[in-house]
Amino acid sequence: MEKVLTEIAEVTADPYGYVAGLKERKEKKVIGCFPMHIPDEIIHAADLIPVVIWRGNEPVTWGHAHVPPYDCGITRSFVDDAVRGKLGFMDGMVFHVRQCLQAGEFPFIMERHVKPSYQKVLYLPALYPGDVMRDFTITELEGFKTSLEEFTGKKISDDNLNKSIEIYNKNRSLLERVYEIRREKPEILKAREVMQIVWSSMFMLKEDHNKLLTELIKGMEAKTVEPEKDKIRVIPVGCLCQTLQFDILDLIEDLGMIIPDDDLYIGSRYFANQVNLDGSPLGALADRYLTRTPVCPTKGVWQVHWGDEAIKKMRDNDARGIISIIVKYCPPHACYYPDFKSKMEQEGINAIMIEMEHEIITLEAIKTRLQSFVEIIGGV
Numbered sequence: 365m366e367k368v369l370t371e372i373a374e375v376t377a378d379p380y381g382y383v384a385g386l387k388e389r390k391e392k393k394v395i396g397c398f399p400m401h402i403p404d405e406i407i408h409a410a411d412l413i414p415v416v417i418w419r420g421n422e423p424v425t426w427g428h429a430h431v432p433p434y435d436c437g438i439t440r441s442f443v444d445d446a447v448r449g450k451l452g453f454m455d456g457m458v459f460h461v462r463q464c465l466q467a468g469e470f471p472f473i474m475e476r477h478v479k480p481s482y483q484k485v486l487y488l489p490a491l492y493p494g495d496v497m498r499d500f501t502i503t504e505l506e507g508f509k510t511s512l513e514e515f516t517g518k519k520i521s522d523d524n525l526n527k528s529i530e531i532y533n534k535n536r537s538l539l540e541r542v543y544e545i546r547r548e549k550p551e552i553l554k555a556r557e558v559m560q561i562v563w564s565s566m567f568m569l570k571e572d573h574n575k576l577l578t579e580l581i582k583g584m585e586a587k588t589v590e591p592e593k594d595k596i597r598v599i600p601v602g603c604l605c606q607t608l609q610f611d612i613l614d615l616i617e618d619l620g621m622i623i624p625d626d627d628l629y630i631g632s633r634y635f636a637n638q639v640n641l642d643g644s645p646l647g648a649l650a651d652r653y654l655t656r657t658p659v660c661p662t663k664g665v666w667q668v669h670w671g672d673e674a675i676k677k678m679r680d681n682d683a684r685g686i687i688s689i690i691v692k693y694c695p696p697h698a699c700y701y702p703d704f705k706s707k708m709e710q711e712g713i714n715a716i717m718i719e720m721e722h723e724i725i726t727l728e729a730i731k732t733r734l735q736s737f738v739e740i741i742g743g744v
């Protein structure tokens with residue numbers, strides 16, 4: 365178990381170096397997909413390496429000339445990396461521009477300043493009721509598949525697509541198993557380790573990641589841990605598109621809280637929902653996108669209440685509170701939050717919101733908020 369965790373920590377410590385090395389070893393082209401909804405199974409089936417674009421750790425420099433300071437962290441960090449030439453190992457990039465206003469800026473910036481050999485813009489619809497959304501999504505995915513076929517000069521057969529979907533589904537099941545064990549014994553992994561496990565899946569080839577997870581799960585199943593009964597269970601929610609600073613996860617734990625489950629994008633939201641393998645693969649990928657839960661503000665779902673889902677997760681895990689993490693300058697999440705907050709108040713749930721900024725100067729303000737929160741829920 366320790367060996368796997370060390371390997372995963374090394375991969376996530378330098379995603380740039382890891383992906384560049386992977387490209388060289390496998391002699392395949394790399395396609396960066398902006399989070400959170402690109403069905404990268406199609407890229408995998410085209411014999412390319414799909415990676416989910418990440419937020420780097422460095423402060424934004426040249427990127428300031430291209431995007432305003434009130435764009436969210438991953439937007440500024442990604443543009444900064446791109447215009448500084450740090451993403452030269454990416455042969456192509458895929459964006460979903462309806463996700464938020466900021467994601468709509470990328471194609472123009474990349475086309476003009478980076479010029480990747482392949483660039484595709486997807487327009488995945490908001491989830492209004494009715495069949496028309498399904499037809500629209502399938503047409504969009506067909507166009508995506510065709511563009512990859514033109515890029516590689518090779519057809520993507522349904523067989524290849526089904527094989528890739530199977531590998532991705534296996535990865536989802538294995539990650540779900542890791543979470544299941546964590547729910548039974550939350551002390552088994554640090555919160556930062558869990559985030560690293562999910563995050564590494566976004567830029568390792570899924571078949572390689574599946575091997576690591578299989579070994580990790582064996583170790584986790586065999587390991588006994590002493591339950592820490594004095595720890596206060598909490599559920600973090602949100603943090604769309606990007607990793608939460610590991611220091612914040614450490615802080616939550618250092619303050620006496622423990623995370624038995626989460627509702628984070630780089631967490632349980634990433635691997636939720638399998639792709640059904642009966643029938644047309646593109647139809648199945650469309651159906652996964654069109655699934656309303658977990659509720660994602662970027663899909664415009666109002667028929668299911670995000671707050672209800674979070675409260676259920678909290679109760680299922682005997683947790684005492686919910687920590688909403690909003691990425692600063694993320695309009696979709698900010699738009700959903702007032703409704704979420706009202707639900708917490710109506711139901712008498714202990715909940716707090718913290719804002720996550722790319723350039724954290726000091727953790728003191730977050731620490732003070734979390735300290736007060738833990739004092740409140742500790743006495744419940």
Ligand code: SF4
Nearest residue numbers: 436464604605694695
């Ligand atoms: S974090 Fe929010 S604003 Fe930023 S890219 Fe994601 S959805 Fe858009």
